[in-house]
Amino acid sequence: MFDLKQSIAEWRCQMLAAGIKTPVPLEELEIHLHEEIGRLVESGLDEQNAFNTAVQKMGPMPAIRNEFENAGVAQRGRNWLIFEIFFLAGALCLPILVGAQAFYLKDGRFSEMTSSQQISSLAAAATLSFLALGMRFICGKFPVVHTKRIRDAILGSVVIWLLAWVALAAAGIMPRYDFSEAQKGVASLWGFVPFGILVGWASGHANAARKKLATTVS
Amino acid sequence: MITKELVAASTEPLILSLLAGGESYGYALTQEVKRLSGDKIAWTDGMLYPVLHRMEHRGLIKARWGQSETGRKRKYYALKKDGRTAIAKHHEQWSLVHSVLAGLRKEQYV
Helix, strand or coil: CCCHHHHHHHHHHHHHHHCCCCHHHHHHHHHHHHHHHHHHHHCCCCHHHHHHHHHHHHCCHHHHHHHHHHCCHHHHHHHHHHHHHHHHHHHHHHHHHHHHHHHHHCCHHHHHCCHHHHHHHHHHHHHHHHHHHHHHHHHHHCCCCCCHHHHHHHHHHHHHHHHHHHHHHHHHHHHHCCCCHHHHHHHHHHHHHHHHHHHHHHHHHHHHHHHHHHHCCC | CCCHHHHHHHHHHHHHHHHHCCCEEHHHHHHHHHHHCCCCCCCCHHHHHHHHHHHHHCCCEEEEEEECCCCCEEEEEEECHHHHHHHHHHHHHHHHHHHHHHHHHHHHHC
């Protein structure tokens, strides 16, 4: 017994395997397939023949993939991969860099740190990275915002909050206390820790939305 | 049937001209071209979308997600200002080609 929904799901898997992995083109192609099947069924074909005809009319998958690559759509997928690599590398390298500064290089504010401040600096950097990576990987469990505009707005608000917090800390909070340079360094690092959650959430959420759109059968 | 090369060359001007009549979506564009050409211009369905995306990246058209009357998602395309300018250029160029061809044909029969 022919199952149209299952056949479309298999077609989608074949498109993914052929390399059409960016969500928008695949979703558009699937919508087109649905429209054509609907028209063919209305004209009298049974679902199986309508599906086969519609898939045939869609054209060869490698050729479609090549055309999308030429159109620069695949480039965005590659850009996203590069972003992910930088995100992971940044999150993993931050504690290493802070640790190297605190314990070995001791430049600037790190030069006067006591051993407990060195450990605190490293702990702050590690916590920030842990929160960013943790949020990045658990975001798939949260409901996904499908609208890119809303996701961009959320990401923009994260950046605004980050800048506002930095300005407030630098101009409003730090001058009130008679911190040594070493204490300012430690306080600054801990001040950035909550943003590990926000940055990890923003990155993870965007990634979860991409994956969800790529694998959902409408 | 029109040759593959001519179909490819005419896709962008045809899309722009169709969108000059108002926003539309991929499937409707393919059906409209088929209807207007008496089935002589048949786009390979899947090939239309890379062209639409390329035109969108170039700023000729813009896209928005909407819904069909049955509730299914649809991506609607509409002309942008640069798209209207591009139509004028396409018409000028295709008219020139047409007039040269027509002139040559006329000369052969005079």
